[in-house]
Amino acid sequence: MRVAYTLIEAAQIYSKIYTMRIRNIEPADYSAATGLYNLLFPEFRILTLTRLCDLDISNSWVLIHDNRIIGISIQGMRYFEDAYIPYIFAFGIHPEFQRRGLGNFLMSVACRFSPLYLTTRISNAAAIRLYQNHGFEVESIEEKLYISPREDGLFMKLIR
Numbered sequence: 001m002r003v004a005y006t007l008i009e010a011a012q013i014y015s016k017i018y019t020m021r022i023r024n025i026e027p028a029d030y031s032a033a034t035g036l037y038n039l040l041f042p043e044f045r046i047l048t049l050t051r052l053c054d055l056d057i058s059n060s061w062v063l064i065h066d067n068r069i070i071g072i073s074i075q076g077m078r079y080f081e082d083a084y085i086p087y088i089f090a091f092g093i094h095p096e097f098q099r100r101g102l103g104n105f106l107m108s109v110a111c112r113f114s115p116l117y118l119t120t121r122i123s124n125a126a127a128i129r130l131y132q133n134h135g136f137e138v139e140s141i142e143e144k145l146y147i148s149p150r151e152d153g154l155f156m157k158l159i160r
C-alpha cells in the first residue's frame with residue numbers, strides 16, 4: 001500500500017493522536033538523536049551523530065513527543081561506485097512508540113525527493129515492508145554488511 005497523504009494532512013492526523021511534531025534536525029538535537037541511534041542500533045554504537053555522515057540537515061528529521069526525540073531520519077551523501085548518492089544513514093522510531101504508524105509518517109516526510117537510497121538488514125521485515133510501501137526497491141545485496149549478528153544488507157533505491 002502506498003502512503004498517499006500529504007505532509008500537512010499527516011501532521012494534522014498525528015497531532016490529534018500525539019502531542020508530536022516533526023522538524024528538521026538541529027545541532028542542539030545531536031546528543032539526544034545520538035542516544036536514540038545507539039538504543040536502536042547498539043551494534044554500531046557511535047559517539048556522535050556527525051561521525052555517521054556529513055548530515056544533510058534540510059533532509060534529516062526528528063520526531064518530537066513531550067520535548068523528547070522519538071524518531072530520527074538521518075540523511076547525507078554516501079560515496080558509492082565513484083559517485084555520491086543521497087542516502088538515509090539512520091532511520092528509526094523509539095521502541096515505546098513503534099507500531100503506531102509513526103515510521104510510515106516519518107518516511108512520508110523523509111522520502112520527498114528521489115532518487116534516495118538506504119540499506120537494511122535482510123531479516124528486518126518491518127523496515128523492508130515500510131520501505132517497499134514507500135516505493136523503495138531492492139537494488140542489490142551487500143554481502144555480510146552487518147555484524148552482531150553477521151548478515152547481508154539489502155541496498156534499496158527509491159525511484160519515482
Ligand SMILES: CC(C)(COP(=O)(O)OP(=O)(O)OC[C@H]1O[C@@H](n2cnc3c(N)ncnc32)[C@H](O)[C@@H]1OP(=O)(O)O)[C@@H](O)C(=O)NCCC(=O)NCCS
Pocket residue numbers: 001040091092093094097098099100101102103104105119120121124125126127129130133
Ligand atoms: C522499522 C521501524 C522504523 C518501523 O517503525 P514503526 O513506527 O513501528 O512502523 P509503522 O507502525 O509506521 O509501520 C510501518 C509498516 O511496517 C510494518 N511493521 C511495523 N513493525 C513491524 C513488525 N515488527 N513486523 C512486521 N511488520 C511490521 C507495519 O505493519 C507497517 O506496514 P503496513 O503499513 O503495510 O501495515 C521500527 O520498527 C524501528 O525503528 N526499528 C528499529 C530500527 C530499525 O530497524 N530501523 C530500520 C533500519 S534500516
